[in-house]
Amino acid sequence: NAGVTQTPKFQVLKTGQSMTLQCAQDMNHNSMYWYRQDPGMGLRLIYYSASEGTTDKGEVPNGYNVSRLNKREFSLRLESAAPSQTSVYFCAARSVNEQFFGPGTRLTVL
Amino acid sequence: GQQVMQIPQYQHVQEGEDFTTYCNSSTTLSNIQWYKQRPGGHPVFLIQLVKSGEVKKQKRLTFQFGEAKKNSSLHITATQTTDVGTYFCAGTNTGTASKLTFGTGTRLQVTL
Numbered sequence: 001n002a003g004v005t006q007t008p009k010f011q012v013l014k015t016g017q018s019m020t021l022q023c024a025q026d027m028n029h030n031s032m033y034w035y036r037q038d039p040g041m042g043l044r045l046i047y048y049s050a051s052e053g054t055t056d057k058g059e060v061p062n063g064y065n066v067s068r069l070n071k072r073e074f075s076l077r078l079e080s081a082a083p084s085q086t087s088v089y090f091c092a093a094r095s096v097n098e099q100f101f102g103p104g105t106r107l108t109v110l
Numbered sequence: 111g112q113q114v115m116q117i118p119q120y121q122h123v124q125e126g127e128d129f130t131t132y133c134n135s136s137t138t139l140s141n142i143q144w145y146k147q148r149p150g151g152h153p154v155f156l157i158q159l160v161k162s163g164e165v166k167k168q169k170r171l172t173f174q175f176g177e178a179k180k181n182s183s184l185h186i187t188a189t190q191t192t193d194v195g196t197y198f199c200a201g202t203n204t205g206t207a208s209k210l211t212f213g214t215g216t217r218l219q220v221t222l
Binding site: 050 | 143153158198209213
């Protein structure tokens with residue numbers, strides 16, 4: 001039982017490159033989330049999916065797209081990476097009372 | 111939009127001292143959660159408070175939810191080095207039950 005898994009763990013991109021961050025959960029939860037964490041700013045919600053087939057914008061959606069492929073998987077895509085997107089990205093899945101976080105992806109955009 | 115602030119941003123204590131972090135929301139919350147993140151790790155759920163004025167304890171940790179449901183606190187009695195990390199509060203508004211708004215976090219450093 002792995003909980004929430006994320007790939008890759010680390011990534012370095014050049015400005016303008018694209019990439020997809022993968023997230024999967026084996027807990028059968030309906031709701032999944034993508035956050036970014038920057039120093040001194042806590043976690044900010046990028047996009048979330050309340051259930052399979054639905055996605056909604058969070059606080060900082062610009063420059064990102066998401067896909068809820070099925071109940072297990074929720075991916076985050078950067079179409080044209082910018083240095084401002086250098087951050088640590090966390091995926092989470094929600095049960096009734098709590099969110100379970102993945103280990104994070106540390107992304108650097110040069 | 112909703113804002114959740116925490117103070118202090120950082121606190122350094124000696125082992126055995128007490129520690130408190132405060133969380134304030136710009137809007138009334140339906141519930142509040144607390145998470146702990148160890149250095150280099152991911153946030154881990156600690157507790158959820160739902161009722162106005164609610165107080166819950168977990169060993170040396172005491173959590174409170176304000177009467178107006180706009181503020182909360184976490185108090186650690188007799189800190190230990192294992193308490194090191196960043197503590198986040200996160201609130202949910204009525205009508206947006208799917209979304210948590212995280213506070214800015216308080217980083218706790220404990221030395222011997």
